[in-house]
Amino acid sequence: MAEPTESSTDEYDVIICGTDLIQSILSSALSRAGKKVLHCDGNEWYGGFDAVLYTGSTLDCFIEGCQDAAAAAAVRKSVSGFNKDYTESDADDGELELLPREKYADLRLHSQTFLPCDEQHTVHLPPAKESHELFENKEVESARIKEDTDLLADAPEQSTTTQHKDVSDQCILDGNFSLDISPDLIYASGDAVQGLVKSGVADYLEFKSLKGLHLLMGKDDTKKQRHTTRGSKNTESNESTSTSADDTFISYRVPCSKGDVFRSQLLSPVDKRRLMKFLQLISDYGLAQDEAGSNNDAETVDEETAPADDTLQTKEHPETVAAESASEDAMYSINERYLNKGRSLSRPQNKAKPSTSELDSLIRCIRDNVDFSDYLINVAKLPPRLCSVVIHALALAPFGRSQLDHAYTAMNGVNDLLRHVSALGRFGDTAFLIPMYGSGELSQAFCRSGAVYGSTYMLRRAPLSISLTVDGDGNSTVKSVTLSGEEHIGGFADVHTDDTSKKDVGCSHVIVPSTMLPRKLLACTSIRLRIYRRISILKGSLMSQQDNQDSEDTEQRYAVVIPPATHGLNNASAVHGIILDDSAFVAPARKGYTVLHLTTSVLESGECSVDTCLDILSKSAQLVLDSQCSNEDRAKECHHISFSYSIDIVKPSDAQPIASGLHICYRDTQSITCDYAFREAKRIFEQICPEADFLALAKKVEDSIVYKNNNDSDDERMVLSNALDMIQDGVGGVLKPVETVADDVVGSVQGELANAMLDESISAEEENIVEVQKTDKIVE
Amino acid sequence: MHGQKRSEYKSRLLNPEAASKLATKAQQWNALSHELLSQRKRLITPLNADAKPPSPKMLLTLTEKMLTVNPDPSHLWNIRREMLLHLLEKESSQFDVQPELSLTAHCLQRNPKAYSSWFHRKWSIAYMLSRGKTENQSNVLQSELDLCAQFLMLDERNFHCWNYRRFVVALLGSMAAKESAEINEIVTNNTAAAANLPSESYSGDWSSWMDLLSEDSTSKEILMGAQIVSDSTPKNLTSSLSKEKLNELIVSEWNFTSSKIQDNFSNGSAFHYRSKLISIVLEARLASDDETLDNAARLLRKQEKILSMAREEWEEILLNAIFTEPDDQTPWWYHRFIVAWAKPSLDLRDELGDSYNELVEDYESLLYEMADSLRELLEVEKENGLEGDAAERDESKGVKCKWAYLGLHLVLFSLFKLQRVDATELLCEAQECLDALIAIDPCRSERYKMLAAELSA
Incomplete structure (x- = not known):
């Protein structure tokens, strides 16, 4: 494999742009299938938006990169005319320009306290906003990136509250942290685990179980519900306690399995019964589907082969057909056969045959594309509060009822639920695994395995544009990709950068993330969502041991969900929190730090301003802290960084592909797992290699x-x-x-x-x- | 072996390599077996006085190896015990319990449900105590508890292990009882039991210990059979537990069952153990009470405590369990126990007078609460998401919730037996429960008819 040079006639089968998780899985899978793969990334590090950044090295580059972005963009504009309107400039030789590196996904840094900001940068930054100053430490609200398209430009001017002398007052971080740009968990059984095991990439990685999935909810109405179920004799005495409706938030363990439901403080006995019935119905549906799948593989399209994004619905619903044709035997034999698969939801052995009528009505709703929450309320007869638990804490949907342009149908909901439920009881107390050293390790591991199978990797070489050939009928085909000369983003000055010339590399397929393409190209086929993330480094343990008998075990590996439209937050989507400490090797050992990642998202077309979203995140951080910590051993935030980036969600449409050989990969909506990446990678893999086995071992x-x-x-x-x-x-x-x-x-x-x-x-x-x-x- | 089809299991023999391996193993096993039996025969009944008798130590090692491979055959364990006794008799050496413990531990790891391994372990412990090995007795027993906890972590429903745990706790309890008996002559009012101590207390027999601890006859009804029969008599006993330590032990056992039930409430053994412990826990909780109370006041206090514990069990565990999975029968059995256990005994009426009526009233209100919740449960179970026709609904609700009907019947019948209110309504509803049961569970209809006959009697 010679180094591709400008004059090189070297042809690659596939050029992959960006080393985000989806692309990394693809480069491993494609090179296994015998394709000649060139994988390039403009960054200094692997992972793109799935990267794990290290304080003191890559994180600094990341921050400086963001801060420099505006300036750099201006420079580029004058030098190479990059900021001209992104269109297919020249119809004849079909040049499809990609966004410059610092504009991918429109990444914006909103605030950070890791780097002292120097004079030079603060000049063109709007001053920090007082409301963000949450905790006792003096935040240095430094970098707020000013761009020509910046929404902040309209934000009202605020008084400057931060001074540069505060830099010295900051707590100094004693040790290195591994901070994920997109922290992800994986389901303990599902697409991700399947892919990791099948490919052997799991050998490069280590995992620990998530200790708890918690739901942060107001306290008030649970109490009321609990007491109405009590015997009539005791009602009088209980009334006094139930009237105190206050705004205190309590974090409840999300009841997923039988044991969880039994222990849960969140549910009244009657709700427990309803939830259990519903969960068992869902797992029956899953079993019936599996059964049908194994009976006749030919006509079944199960989740793996279905479009990666569930919103990509075809007119038919193969799953529905499959479920209906499930033999009754499946229902009879559920008890015995699946007892060994963890006892999370299975019925007792002596249980009589479950009724099929409820399953039938579920299948009917799925076929009729009923909205999931309508199904829960009207058909499954769950009380509203329980619905919220099911949708946001069990199906882990970020949005409630159809807040996006597309609906959250019963089918989406049930599939999401099934992914969660079927991963229960495999490893640890929750359905989730945590990749150690940060989930960015996943993309690195896949790149490594890609290298073993012969992919070529080029860092610091950003793809600049894609050349297309256009035939007489106006159909365009991918011809080559132009790579930038070697460049680097702050730091690492010792790296050799002698190869600074642009290159044109020929290929027959290009894989590019939607966020690298000019927005105009995708505007009609996708919805743009903005993901806001705040990473806080806390001194102290965040989650207290409320449901763990072993008080010695203070390891922090939790996930938290705050449902949308929570009182006091008015968040459009759910806030997802992931809490990790040195037990997952993301913080220095035994220094007592906890890392809290908070994520929320809004529609870019929506009303929500940047400040509102940042406000939601900082309030959420406060809520999570308040719900856990008693005053004396309270965890304190010592550093934070907040940023946002855009993702595209495909709308169901039958728009023509832009060019043959051009494959666009889409990230999932806000999610706490990265299983979607495997489904998306598989979808694209099957377009390129329809016959080959995805992620097969040599x-x-x-x-x-x-x-x-x-x-x-x-x-x-x-x-x-x-x-x-x-x-x-x-x-x-x-x-x-x-x-x-x-x-x-x-x-x-x-x-x-x-x-x-x-x-x-x-x-x-x-x-x-x-x-x-x-x-x-x-x-x- | 569970959940494995015989055909699948046998199919591994189709692979010639695996089959030959297995055949070799079988051959080796047979040869060893034969050798072992013949050597043992020569040792026990020497034919020829000149020939050198086989060494019992050799036989011990042989059994050890064979049992490591296959812990199930009880004759091998018998031979092992025979050889151990033989050696001790001949050489009057100390009985070393450690090799037996590690061997059985190894065997139990292979098969945690082998009756003979557990039995051998019990025998070894009991024998050790009877030989009066002076040191570390309670330490050994304590480490046995840890072993049980480990096995129960692997499989929380291993009833062998729960049995063994009760055996160990009974031994520890006996030690404490013995000690306090020596000091006070009697632990409780039950002098007869205390007198029995020397011969009974180290048998690991739960009931003999219960005799020591319980004052009245009610606990007799819930005694369990002997754990192990041993003719050993205890000798020099130095290590022992104080009364406080004993209470600590009881409370920790009680909490242990709680945590196991929290992990998975479908656990008959844990509930059973709880039913055994609850009376002792009651005593432990009462022990801290004021000693100055007179007898009647103490009795009243105890009955009140019983009721409050019963209510706690119902609200904290049973209610949640039956609403989570009403088709799981284990909580229902415990529910039956609690209903019976909480009932104030008729014998108390004379001693307590008016306060007896208050007790019954309390009990009655607990039963009413139970009935309300069970009715609610049945209501939810009958709910059906379908707007479909009635026939379809009936069909689907048919088989459900047998245990809730049975539970409700029990509660109603218990209320009826208190004979405090007009019974017709109760009887009517109880009859409805039985009718529903006959319809949904025709296999046991005769039993329900018998219960119905009780109602009308």
Whole structure:
């Protein structure tokens, strides 16, 4: 693989722009399928918007990059005319220009306290707003990026409250943090786990279980509900307590499994019954679907092959058909067969056959595209409060009833629920796994495995434009991608940057994220959503041990959901929080820091201003703190950063593709899991390689793994032989204790095996890595 | 082996490699088995006085190895015990419990539900205590509790392990009882039980311990059978538990069942253990009370405490459990126990006089609350999302909630038996429950008819 040069006639099968998770999965999958892949990213680091940034190194670059963006854009404008209107400038040779690096997804930094801002930058920054000053520390509201398109331009001028001398008063971070731009969890069973295991990429990563999923809700109406169910004799005494409706928020553990429902303080007994009935109905539906799927694969299109975004509905609903054709046997055999799969929702063995009529009505609603919340209220007869729990805490939908242009249908809701419910009881107490060292590790791991299979990686080389050829009928086809010369974004001055010339690299497919394309191209087929994120570094433990008997265990690995339209927040979408500490290796060990990620989103076309959203996030941070901490050992925020970026959501439409060979990948709506990336990657993979197996292992690697699994050390036989030998020798005396013998045998066998495996994989990797190194763009 | 089809299980024999491996193993096992039995025979009944008898130590090692591979055959454990006793008799050495504990621990890891391994462990512990090995007895027992906790973490419904846990706790309890008996001569009013102590107290027998602790006859009804029979008599006992330690132990056991039930309430063993513990916990909670109360006041206090504990059990555990999964029968069994346990005994009427009526009133209100909740449960269960026709609805509601009807019947019948209010309404509703049960559970219709006969009697 020679280094592509300007004059090179080198053709790649696929050029992938950006190393976000979707693209990284794709580069691994495509190179496995034998495609020649060039993967480029303008950043210094892997991961794009899924990257994990490190304080003191890449985070600083990120922040400086954002701060420089406005200035840089201006420079570019004069130099290369980049900021001209993004259109297909020249119809003849079909040049599709991509957004310059700092404009991808319209990333904006709103505030941060990691870097002291210097004079130069503050000049063109609007002053910080007082309302953001939340906690005791003096925030340095420094960088607020001013761009020509900046909404902030209209924001009223505020009095300057922050002074530069405060920089010295900040708490100094003692240690490095790994901060995800998009923190993601993964479902303990589902598309992501399937992909990670099948591809062998899981070997590069480590995971821990999420300890709890919590729902932050007002206290008032739960109490009322609980007491109405009490016996008539005690009503008088309880009334006094139920009247105190106040605004205090309580974080409840989200009741997902049978055990959760049983323990939950959130639900009255009657609600428990209703929720359990509903959850079992959903899992029945899932089972019936599985059953139908395995009976006749041909006519079933299950979730994996369905469009990645559930909003991409086809006219038919294959799943519905499948569920209806599910044999009654499936319903009969549910109890026995699935008992071993975790006892999260399965019925007791003695339970009679479940009724099929409720399942029928669910299937009918799915077929009729009923709105999910309508279904919950009118058909499943859940009380409103429970509906909110189901939609936001169980299905984890960020929006409630149809707040986007598209509806949240019963089918979307049930699929989301099924993903959650079917991942329960696999590992730990929740349905989620946390990638250690930050979820940005995922894209790095996939890039690494892509390199093993022969992909070429180029960092610091941003794709600038895509060239198209246009035939006589006006159909355009992808011809090549122009890459920028090597550049770097702050820091890392020691990196060699001798190759500064632009390059044109030929290819037959290009994969590009929607957010890299000029907005105009996608305006009619997608909805633009803006994701707001605030990352806070807290000193102290955030979540208290309310439902864990083991008081020693103070590890912080939680997720929090604040439903939309929460009183006092008026948030348009749910606020999702992920809370991690050094147990997930995102904070320095034993220093007592907790990292809180808060995310919310708004429609870009909507009314919500930037300030409103930032306000929602800072209030949410306050709420999360208040709901957990007693006053004495309260966690304190010492640093934060807030930024926002845009994503596109595909609207169902039958618009023509822009060019053949051009594949646009879309991020999911606001979500706390990254399972969508695997579905989206698979969708695009199947367009490029319709026949091939997604993320398949190479034969060589597969063989060595089968070898690993098959070799069961037969210690039983060894013990027996040992005993026989003993009799033959007539030695009645001292022998090695049995267990040690067995252990020794097992140990040595495993040791050998491990060595063999290690040799295998190293040699396989070395080959390819050496090759990649030649191209001088090496994966760290 | 559970949940595995025999055909699937057998299919591994189709693979010649696996089959030959298994065949080799079987051959080895048979050879060893034969060798072991013949050696044992020669040892027990020597035919030829000249020949050197086989060494019992050798036999012990053989059983150890064979049991490591397959812990189930009880004759191997029998031979092992025989050899252990043989050795002790001949060489009058100390009985070392540790090898037995580690062997059984290993075997139980392989098969946590092997009756014979658990039995051997009980035997070893009981034998150790009977030999009066002087040190660390309570430490050994304490570590046994930890072992149980570990096994129950792996499978919270392993009833073998729950049984074993009760055995260990009974032993610890006996120690405490023994000690306080030595000091005070009697722990409780039950002098007869205290007199029985020497022969009974180390058998790990729950009921003998219960005799010591309980004052009245009510607890007798809920006694369980002997855990293990041992003719061993305890000797020098040095380590023991104080009364406070005992209370601590009881409370921690009670909390242990609570946490296991919180993990998974479909756990008959945990509920059963709870029903065994509840009376002792009651005593422990009463123990802190003022000693100056006279007998009647103390009785009243106890009955009030019983009622409040019953209410707690109902509200904190049972109510949530039956609304979460009404088809799970374990909480319903515990519900039956609680209803019976909370009932103020008729014997108390004479001693307590007027306050007895107050007690019954309290009990009655608890029952009414239960009835209300159960009616509500049945109401929700009958709900159906369908707007479809009535026939369809009836069909789907048919099989549901058998246990709620049974529970409601029990509550109503208990109310009826209190004979305080006009019974016709209660009887009528109870009859309706039974009618519904006959319809939805025809297999047991004769039982429901018998219950109906009780109602009309």
